[in-house]
Amino acid sequence: MKKICLILVFIIIMSSYAYAGSRNRINESGAVKKAGEAVSAQLIIQPGNEVATGAYIEIEFENAVVFSSDVINGNGKTDETGYNGKGTGYQYSGYRNYTWNGSDGFYDAMSGRPVSYVPYKITRLDDYNIRVSLCNIPGEYADRSLTNFNGSIDEPYYSIPLPVYVKEDGPVRLKMTGKVNDTSLSYGNYVFNDGGVRSTETATESETEETTETVKSDNKINSVQVTIGSSIMVVNGSNVIIEGAPYIQAGSWATLVPLRAVSLALADGYSGNGSINTVSWNEYTKTAIITYNGNTVSFTAGSGIVNINGEDTYMENGVTAEIKDGRMFVPFRVLGEALGAEVNWDSNTKTAIYN
Numbered sequence: 001m002k003k004i005c006l007i008l009v010f011i012i013i014m015s016s017y018a019y020a021g022s023r024n025r026i027n028e029s030g031a032v033k034k035a036g037e038a039v040s041a042q043l044i045i046q047p048g049n050e051v052a053t054g055a056y057i058e059i060e061f062e063n064a065v066v067f068s069s070d071v072i073n074g075n076g077k078t079d080e081t082g083y084n085g086k087g088t089g090y091q092y093s094g095y096r097n098y099t100w101n102g103s104d105g106f107y108d109a110m111s112g113r114p115v116s117y118v119p120y121k122i123t124r125l126d127d128y129n130i131r132v133s134l135c136n137i138p139g140e141y142a143d144r145s146l147t148n149f150n151g152s153i154d155e156p157y158y159s160i161p162l163p164v165y166v167k168e169d170g171p172v173r174l175k176m177t178g179k180v181n182d183t184s185l186s187y188g189n190y191v192f193n194d195g196g197v198r199s200t201e202t203a204t205e206s207e208t209e210e211t212t213e214t215v216k217s218d219n220k221i222n223s224v225q226v227t228i229g230s231s232i233m234v235v236n237g238s239n240v241i242i243e244g245a246p247y248i249q250a251g252s253w254a255t256l257v258p259l260r261a262v263s264l265a266l267a268d269g270y271s272g273n274g275s276i277n278t279v280s281w282n283e284y285t286k287t288a289i290i291t292y293n294g295n296t297v298s299f300t301a302g303s304g305i306v307n308i309n310g311e312d313t314y315m316e317n318g319v320t321a322e323i324k325d326g327r328m329f330v331p332f333r334v335l336g337e338a339l340g341a342e343v344n345w346d347s348n349t350k351t352a353i354y355n
Contacts, residue, residue, distance in 0.1 A: 033165075033166045033169065033170060033171065033172055034166070034169055035165075035166055035167060035168050035169050036081065036165055036166075037081075037165055037166075038067075038081065038082045038084070038163075038164075038165055039064065039162055039164050039165060039166065039172055041161070041162045041172065042159050042160060042161050042162065043059075043132075043158070043159075043160040043161075043162060044157060044158070044159055044160075045134075045157060045158040045160070046143070046155060046156075046157035046158075047137055047142050047143065047156075047157075048142060048143045049139060049142050049143065050136075050137060050138060050139035050142050051134055051136055051137040051142065051180060052136055052180070053105065053136040054179070055133075055134040055136065055178070055179065055180045056131055056132060056133045056134060056178050056179060057131075057132050057134070057176050057177070057178035057180075058125070058129060058130070058131045058132070058176065058177050058178055059129065059130050059132065059162070059174050059175075059176050060128055060129050060174060060175050060176075060177075061128050061129070061162075061164050061172065061173070061174045062128075062173040062174060062175070062243075063166055063167055063168070063170070063172070063173050064128075064162075064164035064165060064166045064167065064172050064173075064174070065081075065127050065128065065164060065165055065166075065167060066124050066125075066126070066127055066128060066129065066130055066163060066164050067080070067081060067082035067090070067124075067163040067164065067165070068080060068082075068124070069124045071083055071089060071090075071163070072089050072090045072091065072122055072124055072163050073089045073091060074086075074087045074088050074089030074090075074091065075087075075089070076089070081165050082163060082164075082165065090122055090161045090163040091120075091121060091122060092117075092119045092120050092121065094109075094113055094115055094117070094119065095113035095114065095115050096113075098113065098119075100119030100120065100121055100135060101121075102121045102133055104119075104135070105135070105136055106118070106135055106136050106137055106138055106141070107138075109135050110135075110146075110149070110150055110156075111150065113150055114150050114151040114152050115150070115152055116146055116152040116154035116155060116156050116157060117156075117157055117158065117159045118134070118135050118137055118156045118157065118158050119135040120132050120133065120134055120135065120158050120160050121133045122160070122163065124163075130163065132160055134158060134180075137156050141156055142155075142156065143155055162174075177283070221266050221267070221339065221340055221341040221342075221354065221355065222235060222236050222265060222266055222267070222268070222354075223235070223236050223237070223354065223355050224236075224262060224265045224266055224341075224353075224354040225351050225352065225353050225354070226242075226246050226257050226262060226332070226351065226352050227245075227246065227349060227350055227351040227352075228245070228246045228247060228248065228255060228350040228351075229245050229246070229247065229350075230245055230246070231243070231244075231245045233261060233262070233265060235265045240261075240265065242258060242261040243258075243261075243325075243327070244258040244261065244324065244325060244327040244329070246258070246329075246332065246352065247324075247329070249319060249320075249322070249329075249331075251318065252317045252318045252319040252320070253317070254317060254319040254331045255331065255332045255345075255350075255352060256319075256322070256324075256329035256330060256331060256332070257329060257330065257331075257332045257335065257352060258327050258328070258329055259279070259288050259290070259299065259321075259327070259328040259329065259330045259335065260279045260288070260327065260328065262332075262335060262336075262354075263279050263290050263292070263335070263339065264279065266292075266336070266339050266341055266354055267292045267293070267339065281328075285300060286300055286301035286302070286323065287299065287300040287301075288300075288321075288328045288330075290338075290339065292339055293339070293340060295308065295309055295338075295339070295340075296308075296309055296310075297309075297335075297338040297339065299321040299328065299330045299335075300321060301320075301321055301322055301323045301328065302320055302321070302322065303320055303321060304318060304319060304320045306321075306330075306334055306338060308338050315331060315334050319331045319334075332345075332352040333345075333352075336352070336354045341354040341355065342354070342355045
């Protein structure tokens with residue numbers, strides 16, 4: 001069975017139909033990120049279908065700071081963090097130092113240049129956010145060799161550096177939103193670095209169905225504990241600080257927990273193998289979708305229904321999923337059981353326990 005070999009630390013799975021069949025990943029170099037040092041990492045996007053003019057992604061870094069606009073554009077000073085040489089920034093640099101102006105289309109930008117990496121343009125929005133505008137890729141060339149177009153034997157892809165440094169030693173955490181082919185995208189993803197680069201094999205989309213049973217048997221639920229009012233989550237015996245402490249929902253008196261943090265912990269254990277779990281977000285419907293272990297679970301803000309593998313079920317006692325401080329919260333027991341965990345409650349400490 002043909003597979004794609006990826007040298008990486010963590011694969012980002014983008015589960016939107018607008019990028020169906022695309023391969024998207026973070027390539028990282030080195031070990032755990034050091035505070036104040038430039039992060040060596042690139043976001044790789046290889047679309048499986050057309051990317052129309054006007055496409056972009058926005059990346060919000062939760063614990064990393066974006067370099068100055070001058071550094072990103074190659075005009076920084078030698079003492080600025082991220083400076084990597086006079087005239088050398090983080091913008092696209094193609095054949096014979098071609099720099100994309102943000103408006104030229106695929107045929108103008110790529111014509112006559114035997115390269116397969118497609119232009120992008122980074123705009124610094126603030127200390128924690130960047131926007132990456134993407135040059136279009138016509139459907140006739142998406143996911144196909146460019147041999148007949150410009151001599152490159154590879155398929156077109158974007159290779160976008162992450163122009164940031166972490167504030168404290170440790171992994172880089174980010175989430176992405178954007179718009180591709182008139183479809184809004186929203187992904188909540190962590191990028192982990194567990195202290196070393198390793199080789200990982202992942203099947204192409206066409207092989208996923210054939211290997212589903214193997215994936216199911218390999219995945220397991222991790223031990224997780226979350227306590228009402230506490231920003232510390234215990235994962236496999238280790239403390240993890242989360243943003244958004246569990247609380248009691250007014251009216252239903254149900255205990256709500258942060259969906260993304262708990263889902264990642266249950267499926268991945270914050271070990272760095274995040275490719276086994278995807279939490280995505282539909283901005284239009286305010287729906288969070290969890291894909292794990294061959295199952296798809298979705299909660300919609302304001303709704304008392306949980307959808308598991310296409311079937312709607314009403315949650316008890318009138319509880320509804322809700323957004324608080326920009327995060328989706330859902331009832332602890334419903335979430336755990338939907339992901340296959342054994343769920344218990346310690347009434348003395350007001351702690352939800354997943355095994």
